Amino acid sequence: MTSDNKQMQWIAHAALIAFSIACVVPFLLLVMSSVSSEQTILKHGYSFFPKEFSLSAYHYLWYNWQSLGRAYGITVLITIVGTSVSLAMTSMFAYPISRRDLPWRNFWTFFVFFTLLFNGGLVPAYLIYTKLFVIKNTIWALIVPGLLMNGFNVLLVRTFFVTSVPPALIEAANIDGCGEIKAFYKIVLPLSLPIMATIGLMQSILYWNDWFNGMTYVTDSKLFSIQNILNRMMTEIQFLSSDPNMSTSASETIAQLPSATVRMAIAVVGVLPILVAYPFFQKYFVKGITIGAVK
Amino acid sequence: MEQAASKIRIRPRPGKAGSRWSMAKKFWPLYLLMLPGVVYMIINNYLPMFGIIIAFKDINFAKGIFGSDWVGFKNFEYLFKTEDAYIITRNTILYNGAFIVTHTVLAIAFAILLNEIRKKFFTRLYQSIILLPYLMSMVIVSYLVYALLSMETGFLNKTVLPLLGIESISWYTETKYWPAILTIVHNWKGIGFLCVIYLASIIGIDPEYYEAATLDGASKRQQIFSITIPLIAPVVIFMTLLAIGRIFYSDFGLFYQVPMNSGPLLEVTNVIDTYVYRGLIFLGDLGMSSAAGAYQSLVGFVLVILSNYVVRRLSKENALF
Numbered sequence: 001m002t003s004d005n006k007q008m009q010w011i012a013h014a015a016l017i018a019f020s021i022a023c024v025v026p027f028l029l030l031v032m033s034s035v036s037s038e039q040t041i042l043k044h045g046y047s048f049f050p051k052e053f054s055l056s057a058y059h060y061l062w063y064n065w066q067s068l069g070r071a072y073g074i075t076v077l078i079t080i081v082g083t084s085v086s087l088a089m090t091s092m093f094a095y096p097i098s099r100r101d102l103p104w105r106n107f108w109t110f111f112v113f114f115t116l117l118f119n120g121g122l123v124p125a126y127l128i129y130t131k132l133f134v135i136k137n138t139i140w141a142l143i144v145p146g147l148l149m150n151g152f153n154v155l156l157v158r159t160f161f162v163t164s165v166p167p168a169l170i171e172a173a174n175i176d177g178c179g180e181i182k183a184f185y186k187i188v189l190p191l192s193l194p195i196m197a198t199i200g201l202m203q204s205i206l207y208w209n210d211w212f213n214g215m216t217y218v219t220d221s222k223l224f225s226i227q228n229i230l231n232r233m234m235t236e237i238q239f240l241s242s243d244p245n246m247s248t249s250a251s252e253t254i255a256q257l258p259s260a261t262v263r264m265a266i267a268v269v270g271v272l273p274i275l276v277a278y279p280f281f282q283k284y285f286v287k288g289i290t291i292g293a294v295k
Numbered sequence: 296m297e298q299a300a301s302k303i304r305i306r307p308r309p310g311k312a313g314s315r316w317s318m319a320k321k322f323w324p325l326y327l328l329m330l331p332g333v334v335y336m337i338i339n340n341y342l343p344m345f346g347i348i349i350a351f352k353d354i355n356f357a358k359g360i361f362g363s364d365w366v367g368f369k370n371f372e373y374l375f376k377t378e379d380a381y382i383i384t385r386n387t388i389l390y391n392g393a394f395i396v397t398h399t400v401l402a403i404a405f406a407i408l409l410n411e412i413r414k415k416f417f418t419r420l421y422q423s424i425i426l427l428p429y430l431m432s433m434v435i436v437s438y439l440v441y442a443l444l445s446m447e448t449g450f451l452n453k454t455v456l457p458l459l460g461i462e463s464i465s466w467y468t469e470t471k472y473w474p475a476i477l478t479i480v481h482n483w484k485g486i487g488f489l490c491v492i493y494l495a496s497i498i499g500i501d502p503e504y505y506e507a508a509t510l511d512g513a514s515k516r517q518q519i520f521s522i523t524i525p526l527i528a529p530v531v532i533f534m535t536l537l538a539i540g541r542i543f544y545s546d547f548g549l550f551y552q553v554p555m556n557s558g559p560l561l562e563v564t565n566v567i568d569t570y571v572y573r574g575l576i577f578l579g580d581l582g583m584s585s586a587a588g589a590y591q592s593l594v595g596f597v598l599v600i601l602s603n604y605v606v607r608r609l610s611k612e613n614a615l616f
Binding site for chain 1: 318321322324325326327328329331332333335336338339340341342343344345346347349350356360404405408409411412413417421422423424425426427428430431432433434435437438439440441442443445447448449450452453454483486487488491492495514515547548552555556568571572575576581584585588589591592595596599600616
């Protein structure tokens with residue numbers, strides 16, 4: 001019996017260590033590539049043990065910090081603004097439909113729910129945002145389309161309100177002369193901090209990682225977020241590598257462009273904040289995932 | 296009975312309420328709170344739903360969307376005459392089908408193994424590490440894949456293949472490797488997520504089942520196959536049906552960013568989402584892309600409804616509606 005148990009422990013550890021390595025190793029390759037010298041990479045390719053170390057990629061980034069710093073600023077801005085507005089709108093929508101006495105409650109709940117079942121797709125949304133609201137090449141393009149509020153989160157927060165805000169509390173507040181809006185931010189919101197923190201975290205990750213809106217609605221490089229800069233640099237590489245006829249001159253061209261190491265260095269700078277912060281929010285991240293699955 | 300009881304509770308207090316005026320007076324602040332969200336959903340979700348009519352029109356911006364001429368199913372006829380319609384439908388369904396199977400099997404396996412580990416510290420450590428890829432954007436993932444697969448500087452071509460004595464492979468132009476590459480990348484990125492969900496439901500199993508089984512001399516293997524798997528089956532079936540309901544939608548980033556939008560690979564990387572995107576953004580072909588988008592929306596909707604119907608037949612409480 002005990003040997004059976006022990007064997008199981010070994011198998012479990014072995015399998016999970018193997019998978020964990022598979023999860024971490026690509027990042028290691030990214031980091032090691034960014035601290036290799038350009039010559040080593042052009043000759044021996046990206047590797048875990050570069051023949052020659054060099055911080056020149058980071059020097060380059062340091063001296064050209066304006067564009068990268070700007071992109072960082074944009075990313076931080078859309079993450080903060082997007083997450084805050086998103087939390088406000090989600091909770092403000094969720095609270096009324098959590099109230100049993102709200103007239104038309106079922107209609108509005110279905111109004112939210114239906115958006116999860118059916119969507120019009122990209123083409124109409126793109127035309128509405130570009131032709132009707134002329135959002136192209138504005139900061140709004142990075143914040144508003146698709147990301148700002150999601151029906152799933154609204155229903156999640158509504159369920160939380162239903163189960164953890166006692167109606168008697170609100171009634172008592174109303175009798176004491178506290179209006180509905182005041183009751184919402186003085187009583188309901190403080191009670192819902194746990195779910196707000198979880199959803200806020202998931203929204204922040206969504207905004208920090210988003211490249212789709214930038215790629216679709218923004219062509220002005222002044223408005224590029226970190227993800228869009230990375231995306232653009234990938235497009236340049238793709239341009240070089242997908243055409244087989246160009247492979248002879250490709251290495252020369254790569255040497256002139258922001259080099260192979262600089263690309264990797266920018267990617268490192270892009271993931272670093274998340275990697276550094278991850279141990280601290282890891283617990284809430286797991287919670288955010290399981291809360292979504294168990295409705 | 297229950298419904299009747301709840302109805303009585305909902306009914307506003309007699310006397311004061313009842314008149315429309317006093318209802319409006321009491322509830323307008325709540326409606327005010329809802330207003331921004333309602334407006335956003337109308338713009339972001341409901342207007343595009345009606346926008347599906349674009350697929351039935353010949354859009355001419357001089358005339359405006361509503362002024363453009365109706366063309367009936369012409370756009371769809373053009374779309375389904377091309378080979379693309381077959382390719383994108385095939386790719387979307389085959390990839391998602393393969394993803395659902397591999398994802399489910401691997402996530403259950405890792406969840407069971409993770410649950411076996413005695414030391415809580417290691418459980419948490421492994422869990423955090425395997426969730427790491429899920430946290431990354433597809434752009435970052437495409438960089439990681441590029442570092443491995445690049446023709447001139449990739450780790451595989453420069454380090455691994457020479458060791459095995461194999462010629463360099465032009466990964467980004469050879470179609471035959473991509474079904475495997477995309478399946479690996481998708482699983483690498485997503486298993487952690489599904490694994491955490493299944494782990495949560497395994498932890499919820501009553502330990503008494505295992506204690507009884509151990510007393511009866513059941514081995515670990517027997518316990519896994521006769522207790523764990525049958526008891527998490529409802530959650531697995533629910534998650535799988537949900538995924539099947541969304542089989543017509545793909546992870547756009549995976550199919551667009553990871554193959555780096557490479558032309559020679561389209562045969563095996565083009566799915567409905569990428570087809571719509573390319574048609575709209577690069578080709579400006581509104582007819583084709585809106586027809587493909589409407590095709591996805593409508594078939595997707597039917598599938599969601601069907602899968603929910605099946606869930607409902609199996610267990611009412613797990614159904615979405």
